[in-house]
Amino acid sequence: MSLYYVQKFLFELNRDPRVQEAYRSDRTASLADYELTTEEVEALTQPDIGLLYHLGVNGQILMHFAAFHQIEWQDYLQRMRDGIATYGPVREGVYATTGYEGTEAHAASLGQSEGER
Amino acid sequence: MPLVYAGVCSHAPGITGRKDRADPEARDALYCAFDQMREDIVASGAEALVVIAAEHFANFFMNNMPSFAVGMADFYDGPIEDAGWLGIETFRAPGNRDLSRRLITEVMQTVDVAYAEEWKFDHGIAVPLHFLTPEFDLPVIPVNVNCQGPPLAPLPRAWAFGEALRRAADSVPEKVALVGTGGISHWPATPDSGKINEPWDRDFLDRWCANDKDRLLDYDDLTVYADAGQGGFEIRTFIAISAAANGAKGTVHFYTPIPIFAVGCTIASYKL
Numbered sequence: 001m002s003l004y005y006v007q008k009f010l011f012e013l014n015r016d017p018r019v020q021e022a023y024r025s026d027r028t029a030s031l032a033d034y035e036l037t038t039e040e041v042e043a044l045t046q047p048d049i050g051l052l053y054h055l056g057v058n059g060q061i062l063m064h065f066a067a068f069h070q071i072e073w074q075d076y077l078q079r080m081r082d083g084i085a086t087y088g089p090v091r092e093g094v095y096a097t098t099g100y101e102g103t104e105a106h107a108a109s110l111g112q113s114e115g116e117r
Numbered sequence: 118m119p120l121v122y123a124g125v126c127s128h129a130p131g132i133t134g135r136k137d138r139a140d141p142e143a144r145d146a147l148y149c150a151f152d153q154m155r156e157d158i159v160a161s162g163a164e165a166l167v168v169i170a171a172e173h174f175a176n177f178f179m180n181n182m183p184s185f186a187v188g189m190a191d192f193y194d195g196p197i198e199d200a201g202w203l204g205i206e207t208f209r210a211p212g213n214r215d216l217s218r219r220l221i222t223e224v225m226q227t228v229d230v231a232y233a234e235e236w237k238f239d240h241g242i243a244v245p246l247h248f249l250t251p252e253f254d255l256p257v258i259p260v261n262v263n264c265q266g267p268p269l270a271p272l273p274r275a276w277a278f279g280e281a282l283r284r285a286a287d288s289v290p291e292k293v294a295l296v297g298t299g300g301i302s303h304w305p306a307t308p309d310s311g312k313i314n315e316p317w318d319r320d321f322l323d324r325w326c327a328n329d330k331d332r333l334l335d336y337d338d339l340t341v342y343a344d345a346g347q348g349g350f351e352i353r354t355f356i357a358i359s360a361a362a363n364g365a366k367g368t369v370h371f372y373t374p375i376p377i378f379a380v381g382c383t384i385a386s387y388k389l
C-alpha cells in the first residue's frame with residue numbers, strides 16, 4: 001500500500017498541465033514513475049473515486065481529480081459514500097484516525113439527523 | 118506602523134463555485150459581510166494584506182511539508198483550480214517581495230518559517246481575495262499554516278507564530294492588514310461535506326472573541342477531528358490571528374452555516 005504515491009500523483013496532476021496531458025494520452029503509462037500497487041493503478045485509471053477515498057486519499061486532492069473527470073459535485077460525494085459501502089471504512093491517512101463509521105452514525109454521534117445537512 | 122487590521126473569514130470553493138445552489142438570502146448576506154470586511158480593510162489604510170491561510174496541497178505536499186510558510190514574491194498566480202469549477206477567473210495578484218523579506222526576517226527571530234518565492238493560490242486564498250481585493254490592487258503576502266497533512270504544528274506554536282507576525286507587522290513602516298482564513302467545524306470534500314457543528318463553532322467563536330488564550334489552546338487534534346472534522350484543524354489560522362491581536366477583543370459580524378458551501382460561513386474581526 002502506497003497512499004503517499006497515490007496522493008503524490010494526484011498532487012502533480014492537479015498542478016502540472018504536462019502530467020495532465022500524459023494522463024490523458026495514456027493513463028497507465030503516466031503512472032509508471034510512481035510506486036503503486038495494481039489496485040492503486042486501477043483506482044487511478046478507471047477512475048474509481050470510491051476506492052481512492054477508501055484507500056485514504058485526502059478529499060482536498062480527490063475533489064480536483066473528480067472535477068478533472070467532469071464528475072459533478074453531488075455525484076462526487078455519492079461515489080465516496082458508495083466506496084465506503086463497497087470497500088469498507090477508510091484504510092489509512094487522516095480520515096482513518098478515529099475509526100470512522102460512516103455518515104449516518106457520525107451525524108448521530110454529533111446529535112444531528114442526516115436531514116440537517 | 119502598528120498593525121491596522123486583524124480579522125478572519127471563511128474560504129471554501131463552494132462560496133464562489135456553487136453560489137447558484139445556495140439559499141440566496143444566506144449567500145447574499147455572506148457576500149454583504151465580505152463587502153463590509155473589504156470596506157473596513159480599505160478604511161484602515163492597509164498597504165499590504167497578509168493572508169494566513171491553510172492551503173490544500175496546491176503548493177505544499179508531504180514530500181517537504183513546512184508547518185509555517187510565507188510567500189516572498191512580487192506576484193502570485195491563481196487559482197490553481199479550474200476557473201469554471203471555482204467560479205473565479207484566472208488572476209495575477211500583486212505581492213511585495215521586499216516587504217515579505219523584512220517580515221520574514223523579523224518572524225524568524227522567534228519562529229522558524231519556510232519561505233516561498235513561488236506560490237499558486239488555491240481557493241483557500243483566492244476566495245477571500247475575490248471579495249477583499251476584487252481588482253487585485255492591494256499587495257498580498259500569503260502565509261500558510263499546515264492544517265492538512267499531520268503531524269500538524271501544536272496550537273501553542275500557531276499562537277507563537279501569530280505573535281511573531283504581529284511583532285513583524287509592527288516593525289515595518291507599511292500599514293499591514295492581517296486576515297486569517299479557515300474552517301471552523303467542517304468536513305470538506307468528504308462524504309460528510311455539508312455537515313457543520315454549529316454549537317462547536319459558536320463555542321469556538323466565544324473563545325476567539327474573548328481572545329482567551331487558555332481556552333483557545335485547549336483543544337487536541339483527535340477531539341477536534343471527531344467534533345469538527347478535518348476542516349477543524351484550520352482553527353490554527355484563527356488562533357494565529359488571536360495571538361496577533363495582542364489581547365484585543367473580537368466581534369463576529371457574520372456566522373451562518375451554509376451546507377452547500379460546506380462550512381459555517383464566518384466573518385469576524387478584532388478591535389485593535
Ligand SMILES: [Fe+2]
Binds near residue numbers: 241300351
Ligand atoms: Fe480549507
